[in-house]
Amino acid sequence: MEPLIQFRSVSMQFATRGSITTALADIDASFSMGSTTAIVGANASGKSTMLRIAAGVLAPSAGRVESSAVHSALKRAFVPQRGSCAADFSVEELVSLGTSTRCAEQARVECALDAVGLASRRAVRYHSLSGGEQQRVRVARAIAQLASPNGSVLLLDEPFSSLDPAEVARLVRALRVFAQEGGSVILSLHDAGLAREVAHDAIALRMGRVIAHGRAHEVLSPAILSEVYAHEMLEASTTARWLRPTL
Amino acid sequence: MFGCEGSHDASASTDAHVEIRIASLSPAMTSTLIDLGFESELVGRSPWCADLSKSLPVVGDFRDFDPERLLLARPTHMVLQPPLSGINPALVTFAEKQGIELIAMPLDRMQDVRAFVARAALLATDPSRAHARLTALDAMSEVDSSAPRVIVLVNADPMLVAGSANYLADLLPLVALRNAVEREGWVECSHESLGLLEPDLLLGIAEREDNVALLQRTLAAIPCKAAREGRILVVIASELLRPSTRALDAMQALKPAIEAALASGKDAAP
Amino acid sequence: MKFRFALLIAIALLLALARLSVGPHADAHGVIHFGFALPTVTTIPFRLSAVLGAAVIGLLLALAGLALQALLRNPLASPFTLGVSSGASFGVACVLALAATTGLSTHAFGGEFTGALFGAAFSLMLVWILAKRASGRDAVALALAGVVLGGVMSSGAMLLEQIVPRGLRGDLLAWMAGRIPELPDPSALVALWILGLLALIVLWKAAHLLDLLMLDDDEATAAGVRLAATRGGLFIIGGLLAAAAVSFAGPIGFVGLVAPHTARLFIGHRHRLLVPSTALCGVIVVLSADLLRQGLDVGTGRLPVGVITALAGGPFFLWLLSRSRRGGSEWNL
Structure with missing residues (x-):
């Protein structure tokens, strides 16, 4: 399959309070067109950084990213983890942000609202929605931004965090619709089980390095996963449990 | 024209x-x-x-x-x-x-x-x-360098006194006084700095009745001999607070009061 | 929405007409009253320049407020609450004080506008740094920082007031009350209108970018917003408009806060309509304040327009503050 985005020796370092943190170290990876790829890893393994570099919103400190989509807002859209909104838009307004009043673009907004199942809630204020509905609105906005699913990529940072199971199922359905229409999806995930559910391909990260890369069912094998989360397990065993209630 | x-x-x-x-x-x-x-x-x-x-x-x-x-x-x-x-x-x-x-x-x-x-x-x-x-x-006479020195207070808070090159200072020869303050214009100053000037008379000019008590208190608090000996005069004379021809009459009208204040102070001295 | 927008235009026009048709008039005994008095050939230029002056101040301050709110993603931002107006005042006070102590004309120091511009830019820079530190999350904290900064700047101006010769003090004070100048220099008026309309067009053209700025940075970047350039532009527009308004009329408070929020109440949050509506609301606010002050004579002549906008805008700001403190969305008006 034709590569959509290709990482070539990509490194990323952040300077925080005088010290330098390496988020990604010398990464080579590729995301294929038309598939759904999950980036899995423990906390602070570099998932979000990798996703943001893939989305083109962050420039790597070293290495190259080759992509056919990254340079156009019509070809790639990004959904942040628990995104904030500084204005009180209605659902429809938020989904149509950045689009013009042209018919074609309005049709895209309609399709996106349908895809996430919020067409009937279009007039509701964004801030009065539940967390899961807000997340679906953000996904719809990202879909509406794209010219068409075919040949485009949707990047989502931890889309399922803090969603209840019913909401997760609705969002997964929306992403499947997008993928069926030829769209590529890249998402960062904490939960390996969910990754197996939604993704064709997977990249496993541990402390800023790729430790496995390939078909989802291969990468997300128990052996690799225990290595992926080893760091976190180790940390959990040495930290009081009440400090890490999510584990 | x-x-x-x-x-x-x-x-x-x-x-x-x-x-x-x-x-x-x-x-x-x-x-x-x-x-x-x-x-x-x-x-x-x-x-x-x-x-x-x-x-x-x-x-x-x-x-x-x-x-x-x-x-x-x-x-x-x-x-x-x-x-x-x-x-x-x-x-x-x-x-x-x-x-x-x-x-x-x-x-x-x-x-x-x-x-x-x-x-x-x-x-x-x-x-x-x-x-x-x-x-x-x-007809106004020149400043007499031997005349008693006066501090003219027009506002208590902040303390504002008439300095030299000021119409009020120009009017002082009419009542045979000269200005103790040498800085020009209107001068904002403290009790201490005014006390150091050791004037012969403390004159307060009030716009209205209700300002009199405050001016009186402010002048009495100046650490100098004149204040201790009670050579303090506070008058209500709004005409004096505006540089106009009426200020001439208003100043002249003060003459007896000023002479009395200067004299009473001397009598009161131990 | 279109109906509501048309309504705003109608209100603005009505107010302008009202300002044109009221004024003082003399009765048979020559005693002057205030009330309905159709303009005459002699009075129309005065009333027209008053309307144009008030309207342009409203336009500038309202758009400055909107630009700053978009820049900082903060509903409590405005030239006045962020201390930008005070900074501009301080700049003008510097120029006035320099001119007074050196005996040169204010033009030797680039005029009052240059002082206002430097002061506004300085305040805005400080606020910007504070906003970055606070990562822009806590709207109230930033507004508080702005209020403190405004206080410091005002104290600076007061310090200058102590330094300048006594005769100039009242002058500075009068300036700080915020007044729309009577019969302003026509070229200044034209320049302000050009600036205001240009800013209106630029912000309106950039409405979709302003909309996307309301989202997260990464999301906006991925949607094609060049964040640095857009925010830089908003910074310049906000500072320039506030400085222009302040150098013309002194620090007229709260217009930059009241106008955008009133427009949101009326029109919603999409900037395509919000930008022109905010401009209209700014015009409406200052025109009403100017109209009110014409008739409001407490025996000491007309009140400065800044006193009226502050009296009306202060409670509005407190109301906003209490809403955002209650934990709900500050934007949800």
Whole structure:
């Protein structure tokens, strides 16, 4: 399959309070067109950084990213983890942000609202929605931004965090619709089980390095996963449990 | 226009035969104009012209002006003290367009008041009152270097005293006093700094009755011999707080009180 | 929405007409009253320049407020609450004080506008740094920082007031009350209108970018917003408009806060309509304040327009503050 985005020796370092943190170290990876790829890893393994570099919103400190989509807002859209909104838009307004009043673009907004199942809630204020509905609105906005699913990529940072199971199922359905229409999806995930559910391909990260890369069912094998989360397990065993209630 | 400005020669009066309507943007100038007999010619006032009827329209102050009310008041002359940052250029243009003569004069010293009286004399149908005032102003004697020294307090909080090169200081020879403060203009100072001057008399000038007690207390707290010996005089004389010709009379009227204050202090001394 | 927008235009026009048709008039005895008085050939230029002056101040301050709110993603931002107006005042006070102490004209120091511009830019820079530190999350904290900064700047101006000769003090004070100048220099008026309309067009053209700025940075970047350039532009527009308004009329408070929020109440949050509506609301607010002050005579002549906008805008700001403190969305008006 034709590569959509290709990482070539990509490194990323952040300077925080005088010290330098390496988020990604010398990464080579590729995301294929038309598939759904999950980036899995423990906390602070570099998932979000990798996703943001893939989305083109962050420039790597070293290495190259080759992509056919990254340079156009019509070809790639990004959904942040628990995104904030500084204005009180209605659902429809938020989904149509950045689009013009042209018919074609309005049709895209309609399709996106349908895809996430919020067409009937279009007039509701964004801030009065539940967390899961807000997340679906953000996904719809990202879909509406794209010219068409075919040949485009949707990047989502931890889309399922803090969603209840019913909401997760609705969002997964929306992403499947997008993928069926030829769209590529890249998402960062904490939960390996969910990754197996939604993704064709997977990249496993541990402390800023790729430790496995390939078909989802291969990468997300128990052996690799225990290595992926080893760091976190180790940390959990040495930290009081009440400090890490999510584990 | 062939009259020469600044002269107070009666025959030079040129504006006198036309109707004179004056808008005053300065309370001090209003005071002088009323003193010179122009009360019925005043058609516009500033918010602070307390001597005038409230029914006269407020047409502006030293910075702002109200063009429409000015138009209705139809002044032929407008008098104002120009602010240090200069006269509002819009006012100058407006006056020019409407044919209003703008008389802008600073009033820092009594000589400025004299210049204003001389200018006003040109507008009067009967300039005799103005001429009498000019004579009185010219007759003022020089500062006597042996006269008792006085501190003139006009505001208690912040403490504001008349310095040298100030119309109030210029008026002091009328009551045989000289200013103890040597800095120019209006001076803000503390009790201590005033105490160091060791004046012979402490004079407070109040605008209204309710300011008297505070001025009295403030002056009494100045650490100097005059305060300890009670050579303190507080008077209510709003005319003295504005550089106008009325300040002349007001100052002269203080003479007996001042002499008494100076003397009583001496008697009280142990 | 279109109906509501048309309504705003109608209100603005009505107010302008009202300002044109009221004024002082003399009765048979020559006593001056205030009330309905159709303009005459002589009075129309005064009233027209008053309307144009008030309207342009409203336009500038409202758009400055909107630009700053978008820049900082903060509903409590405005030239006045962020201390930008005070900074501009301080700049003007510096120029006035320099001119007074050196005896030169204010033009020797680039005029009052240059002082206002430097002061506004300085304040805005400080606020910007504070906003970055606070990562822009806590709207109230930033507004508080702005209020403190405004206080410091005002104290600076007061310090200058102590330094300048006594005669100039009242001048500075009068300036700080916020006044729309009577019969302003026509060229200044034209320049302000050009600036205001240009800013209106630029912000309106950039409405979709302003919309996307309301989202997260990464999301906006991925949607094609060049964040640095857009925010830089908003910074310049906000500072320039506030400085222009302040150098013309002094620090007239709260217009930059009241106008955008009133427009949001009326029109919603999409900037395509919000930008022109905010401009209209700014015009409406200052025109009403100017109209009110014409008739409101407490025996001391007309009140400065800044006093009226502050009296009306202060409670509005407190109301906003209490809403955002209650934890709900500050934007949800």
